Structures are given as C-alpha cells and as structure tokens.
Amino acid sequence: MxxxxxxxxxxxxxxxxVVYGKRAIACAIDLxxxxxxxxxxxxxxxxxAFKDDPDKNPYIKMAIKKVQQYVDIKNLSVKVSSTIPIASGLGSSAAVTVATIGALNEEFQVGLRKEEIALMAYQTELEVQGAASPTDTFVSTMGGTVIVPDRKVLPPISCGIVVGHTGISKSTARMVARVRALKEKYPDVIGGIMDSIGCISVRGEDLIKKNDxxxxxxxxxxNQGLLDALGITIPELSLQIHAARQHGAYGAKVTGAGGGGCMVAICDEKxxxxxATAIGRSYGDSFITRSTSEGLIIK
Ligand code: MEV
Incomplete structure (x- = not known):
C-alpha cells in the first residue's frame, strides 16, 4: 500500500x-x-472523494494508463480524498493526477524522478482536457513558487494569502477556448495583452526573490486588469477582488481560468x-491559506 x-x-x-508560451508564476498552497x-x-x-464530480475519474484512469506503459497493473484499488475545492482554479485536477502517478511510481517501483512525474501528469491533463499548460502539474509536483515554462522552483512566499471562492464552477477547457477565439479574432490586440502578462511575470521573479x-x-x-480585458472575470469575482483591495490587500486577482472559481489576494499576515471576512461578505466563501514548499510527498 x-x-x-x-x-x-x-x-x-x-x-x-502561459497557454501561449508566456511566463507564469504559481505557488503551491496548503490544501x-x-x-x-x-x-x-x-x-x-x-x-x-469527488463523488459529485465524475470528471475527476478520467484523470485517475489516464494516470494509471500512463504508468501502465512501464509496469503491468491489473488489480488495484485507488482511494482519493481531497481538501481542494473542485473546478475552482485551485489545481484539483493536477493534484489528483500528480498524487496518483506518485503513488503508483512508489508502489510499483517505476523509478520516475519528480521532473518525469510532473511531465507525465502534464501529458495526462493534456489528454483529458485537450488544452493545458504545465503550470498546475509542475507546481503540484515541486511545491514552492514555480516559474513556467522555465521550470524554476523558488521558496514559498511568506506573506498572507486569502482565497475567495465564488462556488460557481467553470470549465477550464471552455474558458481557454473562449480566450483562444478572441485571440484568433483580434490577434494584434490580444497578442499584445498576452505579451504584457508575460512581462509582468518576468518582473515578478525579481520581486519574489526580494520579498517585495x-x-x-x-x-x-x-494582471487582473489584463485578465478583465480577456473577458474571463465575472461580476462575483470582481466583488471579491474589490472587497479584498478595499480592506488592505497588496493585490487581488482571479486565479486560474476564471468564469467562476476563485480569486486570490496577498496581504500582510495580520x-x-x-x-477574508470582507471577501465572504461581498460574495461566496473565503479562506486563509499559506504557500508551502511541500509538493508531491509519500506519506
Ligand atoms: C488554469 O488553471 C490556467 C490556464 O492558464 C490554463 C492552463 O494553464 O492550463 C487558463
């Protein structure tokens, strides 16, 4: 076992x-x-545990299929439990995929290194959902703060992190397709927005190293202004984002594909x-979380 x-x-x-090869920065959190x-x-x-979300099982099945390329797996039981809200931009699909591949790797002594597990998990996500960047699977495997596509791993950030959850589920694939359609219609305009977002991530690396x-x-x-321009923010997310800023957050934005799901604010821990209270009053739920250096671990 x-x-x-x-x-x-x-x-x-x-x-x-990041779907178009621009830089992104993501932090592992303690869910x-x-x-x-x-x-x-x-x-x-x-x-x-995702009983109300049959969409998770394809990730587990595909992950098993990927590992079956290396070892013969015929009889197996897989049990999943999770504290990550589903379909919310918090990387629940990546986490279940990474943890499944990690557990099979250990149980069947496949000998995959962490980078190989991250890559296999990315290929699994790609096959299941059609479009994905390696961000979610890489950060879930490595922990800490990651920079993609460079695949750099920095220590966790040490400020307060508050997440607002609208409870409105969204499909990442559908949101990615909507942005792609906009980009195809206005390549000059949307291309510029993507470049600007990439520039923000480039500046971000240095600021993270300085804890600024x-x-x-x-x-x-x-970055949120540019995501708004891509049409991925919904009014409920805007309410949460503005509530966080009004109550002293250093910054607040959508996290993930948008169209529902979650926003994230960073702030002084105090x-x-x-x-969190202000976000919860504005719409949906909120919770306080921390950045973690623990990626994939064997218990
Ligand atoms: C989804 O969490 C983030 C997107 O950039 C898609 C991806 O990176 O796979 C919208």
Missing amino acids: TICSAPGKVFLFGEHA RTEVEVNRGGNGIHIHS YRSIGELMNV KCKEI
Missing part, C-alpha cells in the same frame, strides 16, 4: 498567457489531495482575517 499527497495552487501571475493505492482485488477500482509583496500586489492588480 502507498499513500501520496500533492497540493493545490494559486497563480500569482500569468494564467491564460492537498491524498491518493492511496493498494495492489490486489479483481480489476481496477477507483473510490473517489507590495510591488507583487501592484502587479497582480495590473490583515488576513479582515480581508
């Missing part, structure tokens, strides 16, 4: 633009998905409670 867990994530900068694999039984059985959270927040706000 092997149990592995992998974290969710927030994007500080760069969602959508996790745990996958337990047991050999034996008759056939392959998945007991998923005020400037990081300022650039998150600029302000977390006040900002």
Whole structure:
C-alpha cells in the first residue's frame, strides 16, 4: 500500500498567457489531495472523494494508463480524498493526477524522478482536457513558487494569502477556448495583452526573490486588469477582488481560468482575517491559506 499527497495552487501571475508560451508564476498552497493505492482485488477500482464530480475519474484512469506503459497493473484499488475545492482554479485536477502517478511510481517501483512525474501528469491533463499548460502539474509536483515554462522552483512566499471562492464552477477547457477565439479574432490586440502578462511575470521573479509583496500586489492588480480585458472575470469575482483591495490587500486577482472559481489576494499576515471576512461578505466563501514548499510527498 502507498499513500501520496500533492497540493493545490494559486497563480500569482500569468494564467491564460502561459497557454501561449508566456511566463507564469504559481505557488503551491496548503490544501492537498491524498491518493492511496493498494495492489490486489479483481480489476481496477477507483473510490473517489469527488463523488459529485465524475470528471475527476478520467484523470485517475489516464494516470494509471500512463504508468501502465512501464509496469503491468491489473488489480488495484485507488482511494482519493481531497481538501481542494473542485473546478475552482485551485489545481484539483493536477493534484489528483500528480498524487496518483506518485503513488503508483512508489508502489510499483517505476523509478520516475519528480521532473518525469510532473511531465507525465502534464501529458495526462493534456489528454483529458485537450488544452493545458504545465503550470498546475509542475507546481503540484515541486511545491514552492514555480516559474513556467522555465521550470524554476523558488521558496514559498511568506506573506498572507486569502482565497475567495465564488462556488460557481467553470470549465477550464471552455474558458481557454473562449480566450483562444478572441485571440484568433483580434490577434494584434490580444497578442499584445498576452505579451504584457508575460512581462509582468518576468518582473515578478525579481520581486519574489526580494520579498517585495507590495510591488507583487501592484502587479497582480495590473494582471487582473489584463485578465478583465480577456473577458474571463465575472461580476462575483470582481466583488471579491474589490472587497479584498478595499480592506488592505497588496493585490487581488482571479486565479486560474476564471468564469467562476476563485480569486486570490496577498496581504500582510495580520490583515488576513479582515480581508477574508470582507471577501465572504461581498460574495461566496473565503479562506486563509499559506504557500508551502511541500509538493508531491509519500506519506
Ligand atoms: C488554469 O488553471 C490556467 C490556464 O492558464 C490554463 C492552463 O494553464 O492550463 C487558463
């Protein structure tokens, strides 16, 4: 029997633009998905905590198929539990995929290194959802703060992080397709927006190394303006973002594909409670989280 867990994530900068090869920066957060694999039984059985989300099982099935390229897996039970809200931009699909591949790698002694697990998880996401960047799977495998496509890993950020959850589920694939259609219609205009988002992530690396959270927040706000221009913000997310800023967040923006899901604010740790309350009053739920250096781990 092997149990592995992998974290969710927030994007500080760069969602959508990363799909076109621009730079993005994401942080692993302390919400996790745990996958337990047991050999034996008759056939392959998945007991998923995502009962109300049958969409997660394809990720687990595809992850098993990928590992089956290396070892013969016939009889297996897989149990999944998770604290990451689903379909919310917090990387729940990546976490279940990474934790499944990690657990199978250990149980069947496949010998994949972390970089190879991240790559296999990315290929799994690509096959299941059609479009994906390697951000979610890389940060979930490595932990800390990651820069994609460079695949750099920096330590976790050490300011307060507050997440607002609209509870409105969204499809990443659909949002990516909408942005792609806009880009195809206005390549000159939207191409410029993607370039600007990429520039923000380039500036972001240095600011993260200097722990300059005020400037990081300022650039998150600029990034949000550009995401708004891509049409991925909904009014409920705007309410949460403005509530966070009004209550002293250094910066606040959508995290992930948008169209629902979550926003993220960074702030002085002393302000977390006040900002979480303000977000919750504006719309939906909120919670305080931390950035973590723990990526994929064997328990
Ligand atoms: C989804 O969490 C973020 C997007 O950039 C898609 C991706 O990076 O795979 C919209």
